Amino acid sequence: MQLGRLALAAVASLSLLTGAMYQNAKKPKSLPLSLFAQAKASDFLGDKKCAECHDDVAANFVNSAHAIYMHAPGAPLDKQGCEACHGPGSFHVRDQDSVVISYKTISAKEVEDACLRCHGDLMKKPHWDSEAHARAGISCVDCHQIHPKENVNITGGDRGVVQKQVFAAVKPSNPLLKADEPTLCNQCHKAEVMKFRDNSHHPIPEGRMLCSDCHSIHPTNADRLKATSFKSKCVTCHQDIAGPFAFEHDPVAGWTGSGCTECHNPHGSNNPTLLKSFSRGLCLQCHTDKGAHHPGHTCWDAGCHVAIHGSNTNADFLSR
Numbered sequence: 088m089q090l091g092r093l094a095l096a097a098v099a100s101l102s103l104l105t106g107a108m109y110q111n112a113k114k115p116k117s118l119p120l121s122l123f124a125q126a127k128a129s130d131f132l133g134d135k136k137c138a139e140c141h142d143d144v145a146a147n148f149v150n151s152a153h154a155i156y157m158h159a160p161g162a163p164l165d166k167q168g169c170e171a172c173h174g175p176g177s178f179h180v181r182d183q184d185s186v187v188i189s190y191k192t193i194s195a196k197e198v199e200d201a202c203l204r205c206h207g208d209l210m211k212k213p214h215w216d217s218e219a220h221a222r223a224g225i226s227c228v229d230c231h232q233i234h235p236k237e238n239v240n241i242t243g244g245d246r247g248v249v250q251k252q253v254f255a256a257v258k259p260s261n262p263l264l265k266a267d268e269p270t271l272c273n274q275c276h277k278a279e280v281m282k283f284r285d286n287s288h289h290p291i292p293e294g295r296m297l298c299s300d301c302h303s304i305h306p307t308n309a310d311r312l313k314a315t316s317f318k319s320k321c322v323t324c325h326q327d328i329a330g331p332f333a334f335e336h337d338p339v340a341g342w343t344g345s346g347c348t349e350c351h352n353p354h355g356s357n358n359p360t361l362l363k364s365f366s367r368g369l370c371l372q373c374h375t376d377k378g379a380h381h382p383g384h385t386c387w388d389a390g391c392h393v394a395i396h397g398s399n400t401n402a403d404f405l406s407r
């Protein structure tokens with residue numbers, strides 16, 4: 088980009104046209120919301136203006152999953168195009184060094200404010216602030232990539248950061264993420280992602296599931312009201328285990344502790360069927376008096392407690 092030459096030309100033509108206006112404009116603080124609040128209609132210059140100097144970025148943005156929303160007919164001026172995120176252009180065009188909403192320099196909280204101007208339906212500010220990622224100072228743009236980049240090798244979409252995919256097969260992830268989900272999450276949660284290489288695992292490496300099939304990174308307001316527990320999450324896919332049964336097994340029903348994860352590792356395990364322990368040790372966690380009971384078997388061998396998740400016929404879970 089020949090920014091220098093273009094910038095000079097643009098600044099020159101701009102000051103001819105609107106010099107008086109700019110001389111009267113007060114320099115705002117470069118915080119997202121205060122910039123928007125201080126802007127007049129004439130401070131919004133439109134995408135064509137930005138493209139004069141940022142031609143490559145502007146040309147690429149057309150391919151972003153966001154672009155169509157940014158050009159919705161009838162949207163208010165401050166929610167259109169580049170300026171919906173970067174703030175009213177007049178201040179920046181006049182003083183390029185100091186006044187633009189630059190997502191590389193603002194804080195995680197400011198990024199959040201800027202994005203939640205439009206994404207308040209998904210989540211309200213106090214609500215996001217109470218989530219683990221926000222509490223740890225992770226910002227929307229640590230995970231999300233707004234501008235598409237060229238020469239990207241990761242599973243389609245707007246991927247901006249070229250990096251090695253963790254798993255060869257990947258279920259398509261949201262197009263505005265920096266990488267497919269397992270690759271993205273792996274940057275910060277290597278230990279959890281590694282568990283999916285164990286013998287028994289949820290089929291993320293096979294490209295049949297995503298982390299977000301179980302985890303709500305930003306639970307919607309509705310999700311939060313429902314306060315979805317992991318048990319109810321698990322049984323959305325494993326309905327046969329949901330019951331209700333005439334004879335419920337307390338830990339499966341979730342009446343003791345954490346439900347399914349009393350016995351299963353949700354990510355992966357080297358024991359069959361994601362079990363925390365292959366044999367009776369699993370049951371001895373709670374049934375401490377059954378240590379010497381039918382040794383040499385697992386407790387759920389044929390003829391034993393085969394209906395371990397609950398039964399309609401037998402109070403000892405010996406038949407379904």
Ligand code: HEC
Nearest residue numbers: 094097098136137139140169170173176180183187189191
């Ligand atoms: C007169 C030329 C010119 C115009 C018009 C212009 N910019 Fe800039 N912009 C620059 C220069 C010069 C810089 C600072 C150098 C750089 O970082 O590339 C800059 C920096 C930026 C940055 C910060 C980049 C970073 O490193 O974080 C953003 C974002 C930005 N401009 C967005 C816009 C938007 C949105 C518009 C339209 C409202 C716009 N610019 C219009 C010249 C211009």
Ligand code: HEC
Nearest residue numbers: 137141144145148153157168169172190191228232233234
């Ligand atoms: C939905 C919000 C959003 C919109 C709309 C948007 N940007 Fe950005 N822009 C960002 C974010 C976030 C970054 C930080 C890097 C990233 O995530 O891609 C950024 C980075 C930039 C940069 C820094 C240069 C770089 O690539 O590192 C420039 C320049 C820029 N945007 C210009 C524009 C222009 C011009 C438009 C309109 C064609 C525009 N932006 C539309 C959010 C947006």
Ligand code: HEC
Nearest residue numbers: 152156166167171172201202204205227228231261262263
């Ligand atoms: C001017 C309004 C506006 C701003 C500001 C804005 N967005 Fe969006 N964005 C939308 C709309 C509208 C949609 C589509 C409908 C929806 O998902 O709410 C969307 C969609 C998305 C999607 C889903 C895309 C898809 O195809 O699934 C993501 C992710 C996203 N935005 C992230 C961000 C992030 C991160 C920021 C801050 C850097 C941001 N947005 C700023 C309006 C905005």
Ligand code: HEC
Nearest residue numbers: 199202203206209215220225226227230261299303304305
């Ligand atoms: C830790 C990573 C991470 C962070 C931080 C994050 N997101 Fe996301 N976001 C995701 C993932 C993964 C998805 C796709 C799965 C999903 O929809 O839950 C997503 C999806 C979205 C969507 C589309 C939702 C839909 O229903 O289609 C929007 C909009 C969005 N994010 C906005 C934001 C905003 C705004 C922020 C900051 C306040 C943010 N995200 C912070 C990872 C993240």
Ligand code: HEC
Nearest residue numbers: 219220223225229230268271272274275276298299302304
């Ligand atoms: C930029 C780093 C980063 C990325 C990327 C990231 N996380 Fe996190 N995540 C954190 C931090 C930091 C915490 C809070 C401290 C902790 O528990 O390790 C956290 C916490 C969590 C938690 C615990 C939540 C709780 O309530 O205790 C889950 C679950 C999680 N992340 C899932 C994900 C998933 C799924 C992805 C990918 C879509 C992801 N994270 C991407 C950094 C990240």
Ligand code: HEC
Nearest residue numbers: 269272276279280289291296297298300301317348353354
């Ligand atoms: C089958 C559902 C499921 C899938 C898929 C899944 N998780 Fe989890 N994850 C859970 C459950 C349940 C827990 C809570 C574990 C517990 O309490 O023992 C958890 C806990 C976590 C934690 C918090 C760990 C801690 O020690 O607090 C992180 C981080 C995490 N998962 C990341 C991921 C990542 C990254 C992916 C995708 C590669 C993923 N998860 C896929 C169900 C899932």
Ligand code: HEC
Nearest residue numbers: 287289290300301317320321324325347348351353360361
């Ligand atoms: C989005 C759907 C989905 C969710 C949610 C889900 N699972 Fe799964 N689960 C699967 C799929 C798909 C498989 C692999 C089945 C196959 O390969 O045929 C699987 C396999 C399993 C297996 C191993 C089955 C076997 O025969 O080896 C166990 C155990 C299991 N899940 C437990 C859980 C638990 C516990 C949770 C909640 C933390 C959970 N699942 C949440 C889809 C899901």
Ligand code: HEC
Nearest residue numbers: 318321322325328338339346347348349350351360387395
């Ligand atoms: C008390 C321990 C325990 C709890 C709690 C438990 N399971 Fe299991 N689960 C087992 C055992 C043992 C097996 C292996 C049974 C076999 O191989 O015959 C198993 C097998 C499975 C399987 C694969 C075989 C099948 O029956 O389809 C799935 C899927 C599964 N469990 C899901 C869940 C879900 C979902 C929950 C929570 C609602 C849960 N489990 C709670 C002990 C438990």
Ligand code: HEC
Nearest residue numbers: 336337338343349369370372373386387392395402403404
């Ligand atoms: C997290 C604790 C926990 C684990 C792990 C657990 N159970 Fe239970 N189980 C209970 C509770 C609580 C009850 C009902 C109260 C009671 O009578 O002890 C129960 C009831 C039973 C019953 C009904 C008879 C009785 O004692 O009331 C059988 C049979 C049983 N469990 C077998 C198993 C087997 C087999 C395993 C291993 C696959 C297992 N349990 C793992 C907590 C657990």
